[in-house]
Amino acid sequence: xxxxxxxxxxxxxxxxxxxxxxxxxxxxxxxxxxxxxxxxxxxxxxxxxxxxxxxxxxxxxxxxxxxxxxxxxxxxxxxxxxxxxxxxxxxxxxxxxxxxxxxxxxxxxxxxxxxxxxxxxxxxxxxxxxxxxxxxxxxxxxxxxxxxxxxxxxxxxxxxxxxxxxxxxxxxxxxxxxxxxxxxxxxxxxxxxxxxxxxxxxxxxxxxxxxxxxxxxxxxxxxxxxxxxxxxxxxxxxxxxxxxxxxxxxxxxxxxxxx
Amino acid sequence: xxxxxxxxxxxxxxxxxxxxxxxxxxxxxxxxxxxxxxxxxxxxxxxxxxxxxxxxxxxxxxxxxxxxxxxxxxxxxxxxxxxxxxxxxxxxxxxxxxxxxxxxxxxxxxxxxxxxxxxxxxxxxxxxxxxxxxxxxxxxxxxxxxxxxxxxxxxxxxxxxxxxxxxxxxxxxxxxxxxxxxxxxxxxxxxxxxxxxxxxxxxxxxxxxxxxxxxxxxxxxxxxxxxxxxxxxxxxxxxxxxxxxxxxxxxxxxxxxxx
DNA sequence: GCGGCGGAGTGATCCAGGTCAATGAAAGCC
DNA sequence: GGCTTTCATTGACCTGGATCACTCCGCCGC
Numbered sequence: 001x002x003x004x005x006x007x008x009x010x011x012x013x014x015x016x017x018x019x020x021x022x023x024x025x026x027x028x029x030x031x032x033x034x035x036x037x038x039x040x041x042x043x044x045x046x047x048x049x050x051x052x053x054x055x056x057x058x059x060x061x062x063x064x065x066x067x068x069x070x071x072x073x074x075x076x077x078x079x080x081x082x083x084x085x086x087x088x089x090x091x092x093x094x095x096x097x098x099x100x101x102x103x104x105x106x107x108x109x110x111x112x113x114x115x116x117x118x119x120x121x122x123x124x125x126x127x128x129x130x131x132x133x134x135x136x137x138x139x140x141x142x143x144x145x146x147x148x149x150x151x152x153x154x155x156x157x158x159x160x161x162x163x164x165x166x167x168x169x170x171x172x173x174x175x176x177x178x179x180x181x182x183x184x185x186x187x188x189x190x191x192x193x194x195x196x197x198x199x200x201x202x203x204x205x206x207x208x209x210x211x212x213x214x215x216x217x218x219x220x221x222x223x224x225x226x227x228x229x230x231x232x233x234x235x236x237x238x239x240x241x242x243x244x245x246x247x248x249x250x251x252x253x254x255x256x257x258x259x
Numbered sequence: 260x261x262x263x264x265x266x267x268x269x270x271x272x273x274x275x276x277x278x279x280x281x282x283x284x285x286x287x288x289x290x291x292x293x294x295x296x297x298x299x300x301x302x303x304x305x306x307x308x309x310x311x312x313x314x315x316x317x318x319x320x321x322x323x324x325x326x327x328x329x330x331x332x333x334x335x336x337x338x339x340x341x342x343x344x345x346x347x348x349x350x351x352x353x354x355x356x357x358x359x360x361x362x363x364x365x366x367x368x369x370x371x372x373x374x375x376x377x378x379x380x381x382x383x384x385x386x387x388x389x390x391x392x393x394x395x396x397x398x399x400x401x402x403x404x405x406x407x408x409x410x411x412x413x414x415x416x417x418x419x420x421x422x423x424x425x426x427x428x429x430x431x432x433x434x435x436x437x438x439x440x441x442x443x444x445x446x447x448x449x450x451x452x453x454x455x456x457x458x459x460x461x462x463x464x465x466x467x468x469x470x471x472x473x474x475x476x477x478x479x480x481x482x483x484x485x486x487x488x489x490x491x492x493x494x495x496x497x498x499x500x501x502x503x504x505x506x507x508x509x510x511x512x513x514x515x516x517x518x
Numbered sequence: 519g520c521g522g523c524g525g526a527g528t529g530a531t532c533c534a535g536g537t538c539a540a541t542g543a544a545a546g547c548c
Numbered sequence: 549g550g551c552t553t554t555c556a557t558t559g560a561c562c563t564g565g566a567t568c569a570c571t572c573c574g575c576c577g578c
Contacts, residue, residue, distance in 0.1 A: 093428050096514050101428040116414075120421050150409065155375075157416040162379050164423035169352050169360040171430035172474030176535065207556060215431030220535055222557055238544095255355050435565065466526065479565055481527055497574095 037132075042109030042194070043083050044152045060134040065089075065125035071112075073122045079136045081113025087129025088204045092212065093121045102213040103164070105205065107190060111156060113139075127204040171215045179214040180224040181253035184234065188244055199244040200237065296391075301368030301453070302342050303411045319393040324348075324384035330371075332381045338395045340372030346388025347463045351471065352380045361472035362423070364464065366449060370415060372398075386463040430474045438473040439483040440512035443493065447503055458503045459496065 034040050062085070065071060071082065074093060089106040103121055106112060112123065113136065134142075143150050170179050191201045203210075207218040207225075214221065228234045233250050235243040244250070299305050321344070324330060330341065333352060348365040362380055365371060371382065372395065393401075402409050429438050450460045462469075466477040466484075473480065487493045492509050494502040503509070 093424065095428065095432060099432040101431040103424045103427050115417050115421060121424065147406075150413070154409070154413050154416065157413065157420060158374050161416060161420050161423060162374060164420060164427065165352065165362045165380065167427055168362050168423065168430055169354065171427055172360040172471075173354060173358040206554095212431075217536060218556080219537080219558085223535090226557075465524095476566055477526080478528080478567080482565090485527075 037085060039083070039085050039109035043111060044149050045083070060132055062130065062132050064131070065129045067125055067127050069125050071123040071125070071131070072119050074119055076119050078113065078115060078117060078119045080133050081136055081139050082111070082134075083132040084108055084110050084112060085130045085132055088126040089123050089129055090126050090205060090209055090213075091121050091123050100212045101215070102209060103167075105213070107194070109194070111153075126209065176214075176216055176220050176224050177227065178253050178255065179216065180210075180221060180228070181250045183210065183214055184228075184242065184244070185247075185250055185254050200241055201244075203240045203242055296344060298342070298344050298368035302370060303408050304342070319391055321389065321391050323390070324388045326384055326386050328384050330382040330384070330390070331378050333378055335378050337372065337374060337376060337378045339392050340395055340398050341370070341393075342391040343367055343369050343371060344389045344391055347385040348382050348388060349385050349464065349468055349472075350380045350382050359471045360474070361468060362426075364472070366453070368453070370412075385468065435473075435475055435479050435483050436486065437512050437514065438475065439469075439480060439487070440509045442469065442473055443487075443501065443503070444506075444509055444513050459500055460503075462499045462501055 034045060037045070040046050065087070071089065072078075072080075084106050086108050089110075089112070090102050091104045091106065091112075092100050092102040094100050105126070106123075112131075116136070143153065170182055174182065187201050187203070188199070191198060205213075207221045210216075211218045211221045216224075225234075225236065228250070229236055231249065233244075233246045235245055237243055293299050293304060296304070324346070330348065331337075331339075343365050345367050348369075348371070349361050350363045350365065350371075351359050351361040353359050364385070365382075371390075375395070402412065429441055433441065446460050446462070447458070450457060464472075466480045469475075470477045470480045484493075484495065487509070488495060490508065492503075492505045494504055496502055
């Protein structure tokens with residue numbers, strides 16, 4: 001397996017991609033259960049020495065979700081924290097009349113559980129997913145004895161905050177085409193941070209999910225996809241895949257950041 | 260001065276109001292400069308004993324801003340952190356063509372400076388403002404030796420994140436009237452958390468600023484104000500003040516949180 | 519007091535994106 | 549393998565809020 005150290009230079013700036021991270025410990029005994037974890041080096045688990053990791057591991061458990069299955073609902077007590085190890089989750093908030101705003105998609109390696117108290121949003125699998133789960137109380141106690149993880153969590157929260165503010169710009173001020181372009185480029189960048197430099201990415205979420213993330217309707221999302229396809233910027237492939245054909249025009253539209 | 264302990268039960272749920280805080284130290288020598296600070300007990304400074312506070316104080320300095328004067332711009336190096344002690348700031352991001360999204364307003368007692376690296380947004384005074392300023396490097400060093408402040412900063416980031424996500428719902432899914440109702444109630448709740456239970460609040464920001472915060476135009480904001488006034492929900496008073504006449508219908512519109 | 523100026527309010531018109539409706543394509547299910 | 553269901557796409561039409569244009573008002577400087 002190739003080292004993930006390329007991720008740590010923080011060159012990718014888009015939503016939810018790489019951010020400045022603590023140094024990872026890559027060597028643990030081959031028979032350690034977490035040694036098989038495909039995302040260990042992307043999470044704070046990668047900060048732990050084998051000994052600590054073993055102690056930490058025995059405080060948690062794993063689970064899996066079927067597509068559409070909820071992990072928790074807004075208002076539930078937030079007494080667990082999660083590391084997503086496989087699959088995709090959507091996080092969303094509802095208005096009383098059913099209008100929905102998706103506030104983010106989680107990919108493997110993402111951590112879930114920053115807020116103490118009750119959950120302020122719902123979490124649900126978009127495709128089959130697997131996770132590692134820890135009791136918040138135990139997790140907090142563990143964090144107290146590992147300040148480097150506390151620092152990491154703080155950086156993650158700050159990074160999420162920056163991403164949320166970027167999304168506020170998208171929702172408040174961008175056109176439909178600009179929103180979809182921003183979303184697609186963000187997905188490509190996130191994929192690039194995790195895999196090779198593929199120009200093909202899978203979209204496990206439905207058009208409705210994308211619409212609820214971008215503050216649009218599924219029809220408008222669909223029409224924007226068609227427009228991008230017609231303009232030769234992307235190609236839609238079977239099995240929910242998209243290929244990036246021309247990055248330039250999409251970046252123009254996304255106008256990622258102001259100067 | 261009355262204790263702020265009423266704020267700590269977390270009953271106010273709207274944007275940027277109270278959140279669970281550490282216990283405040285209220286007794287410091289009367290001749291200590293920070294003893295005159297009107298917002299000390301609302302900030303992390305209130306966590307510090309007199310001795311620490313004195314050491315901390317000598318690491319910083321104060322400043323003031325005229326209306327419209329920038330504190331910093333997006334892209335500037337973020338090597339200072341701030342505590343706003345008086346006035347109001349707006350934080351915003353720009354798109355290359357000038358479209359603007361205001362991501363938040365800061366009131367006295369608010370802390371500014373969660374992100375290391377370059378500023379991801381601009382900050383500018385809405386009305387005359389005063390602040391306390393510290394070099395980030397020194398501040399970070401101070402935080403390292405005061406874990407309770409580190410914890411406080413983490414909670415603040417998490418709280419800001421929840422507020423940002425709430426704003427994503429507003430920007431993605433609420434109508435113009437719902438946005439303004441949410442904004443006004445948020446202001447009243449923030450004022451209530453700071454002062455007595457007044458039903459009158461000052462709006463130091465322009466209609467354009469409100470529009471850029473709510474993802475609308477100034478015309479639509481103005482029309483919505485008129486609609487609320489006509490419906491008898493609010494009264495507009497001289498000197499940029501608004502009086503809340505009927506909380507019920509506004510709350511109905513804001514539909515603060517889903518169940 | 520007076521003139522200039524920026525912000526607020528409001529009317530008229532326009533349009534991006536929402537809504538409604540129909541069709542087509544892919545996936546689960548006995 | 550046919551049947552059902554769900555999702556994506558596309559078309560026709562509608563509308564909430566944007567845009568454009570103007571008036572009014574409060575404030576500032578002198």
